[in-house]
Amino acid sequence: MRIFDSGKIAPDFYVTGPPGGPVYLLNADRPALFDAGVSAFAQAYVNDIRAALDGRAPAYLFLTHAHFDHVGSAGVFKRVWPDLAIVASPTSADILRRPGAIELITLLNAGSLSLAREQGFEPLNEAPFEPVTVDLTAAPDQIFDLGGGLTVQAMAAPGHTRDFTSYWIPARKILISSEAAGNNDGAGAVLPEFLVDIDGYLANITRFAQLDIEILCPGHKLVLTGEDAREHLRRSPAATRQYIAMAEDFLRDTKGDLDAAAEMIKEAEWEPLPWPKQPEQAYMLNTRQRVLKVWERMQAK
Numbered sequence: 001m002r003i004f005d006s007g008k009i010a011p012d013f014y015v016t017g018p019p020g021g022p023v024y025l026l027n028a029d030r031p032a033l034f035d036a037g038v039s040a041f042a043q044a045y046v047n048d049i050r051a052a053l054d055g056r057a058p059a060y061l062f063l064t065h066a067h068f069d070h071v072g073s074a075g076v077f078k079r080v081w082p083d084l085a086i087v088a089s090p091t092s093a094d095i096l097r098r099p100g101a102i103e104l105i106t107l108l109n110a111g112s113l114s115l116a117r118e119q120g121f122e123p124l125n126e127a128p129f130e131p132v133t134v135d136l137t138a139a140p141d142q143i144f145d146l147g148g149g150l151t152v153q154a155m156a157a158p159g160h161t162r163d164f165t166s167y168w169i170p171a172r173k174i175l176i177s178s179e180a181a182g183n184n185d186g187a188g189a190v191l192p193e194f195l196v197d198i199d200g201y202l203a204n205i206t207r208f209a210q211l212d213i214e215i216l217c218p219g220h221k222l223v224l225t226g227e228d229a230r231e232h233l234r235r236s237p238a239a240t241r242q243y244i245a246m247a248e249d250f251l252r253d254t255k256g257d258l259d260a261a262a263e264m265i266k267e268a269e270w271e272p273l274p275w276p277k278q279p280e281q282a283y284m285l286n287t288r289q290r291v292l293k294v295w296e297r298m299q300a301k
């Protein structure tokens with residue numbers, strides 16, 4: 001099944017905030033949040049989380065990576081729930097301390113605030129991104145106990161970014177892959193999301209495909225369950241190789257002009273997508289980076 005709505009989607013498992021930029025919640029003895037969306041939706045997440053937990057406080061916030069649309073409300077969460085333990089990879093923790101990264105995260109969150117305002121989103125958090133400190137760093141494969149037989153396994157998954165961690169909840173067969181396994185266009189097509197390491201990215205998907213998955217959370221737009229979840233993982237490697245071939249063609253056509261090739265990919269991939277979709281500024285930053293990685297790989301051959 002493909003679930004495009006927020007709310008309770010499985011026993012004790014919720015999508016909070018808008019599905020395009022969700023925060024996932026697993027209710028347990030020690031409730032856990034996964035990712036922190038954008039700053040503009042902070043109040044929407046907090047309202048949904050409070051309602052689902054009946055006023056109890058979440059114990060953990062697990063961050064997949066330090067991109068602006070995955071850490072945007074973490075500082076608000078920490079202010080609202082001061083005992084919340086924020087968990088991320090050591091690399092994410094480093095990135096979130098760097099002034100340059102904080103500046104970029106703040107800028108991109110301001111961009112998505114403008115977009116949310118234009119679209120009349122309510123309730124809107126108008127405050128800028130609040131910087132955040134990681135409390136606990138997750139080692140590869142580290143297991144966190146939520147009580148009542150529920151555990152969360154951190155899975156180091158560099159490829160989309162260097163700092164990436166996916167999270168596996170074995171008792172519920174839920175994988176919070178976020179972008180480590182690519183996005184889904186909603187019709188079933190997989191959009192590759194490698195940014196730093198193409199081969200590492202493909203290796204992560206192979207590892208995920210070996211898990212007994214019932215619920216897959218790609219990080220944006222929708223949640224996939226059952227056969228749709230497994231189908232996404234099956235299609236993801238081929239979609240990645242197809243994307244690489246397309247980028248190689250454009251790079252050959254433009255004689256290695258990275259900007260021109262990125263524009264051609266935007267026309268082929270991003271422009272046909274309906275809204276809501278990734279804002280153009282963030283999409284182009286990422287596409288330019290993917291084109292660079294393909295170019296480097298061509299040169300190394």
Ligand SMILES: [Zn+2]
Nearest residue numbers: 065067160179
């Ligand atoms: Zn990302």
